[in-house]
Amino acid sequence: MKELIETIVKPLVDYPDDVQVNVLEEDNRIIYQLSxxxxxxxxxxxxxxRVAKAIRTVVYAAATTNLQQKAFLEIKE
Known part of the structure; x- marks a missing residue:
């Protein structure tokens, strides 16, 4: 899932080397922190x-088919 987020975001930005995705796993959910x-x-x-909502929609759709946990995407500065 981390690779999916990076694949979506890197072409959108001017500084693709600064794109980082951190993963936090809790009991029944996974939080992907995009910076x-x-x-x-x-x-x-x-x-x-709109772009953030579209990225979240793709991540949520992929997560429901692949994972048993609920996935969340946070965008951080």
Missing amino acids: VNKQDMGKVIGKQG
């Missing part, structure tokens, strides 16, 4: 959060 360069934050969020 990008400050200058790329607007590109990842998009107008009215």
Whole structure:
């Protein structure tokens, strides 16, 4: 899943080397924390959060087919 998030986000940003995805596992959920360069934050969020919502939709869809746990995506500065 981490590779999927990186594959989606890296072409969107100007600084693909700064894209990092950290994984936190809890009891019944997995949290993916996405961090990008400050200058790329607007590109990842998009107008009215549309790009972020689309990324989350893809991640959630992939997680429900592959994992028994619920997945969450957080975008951090």
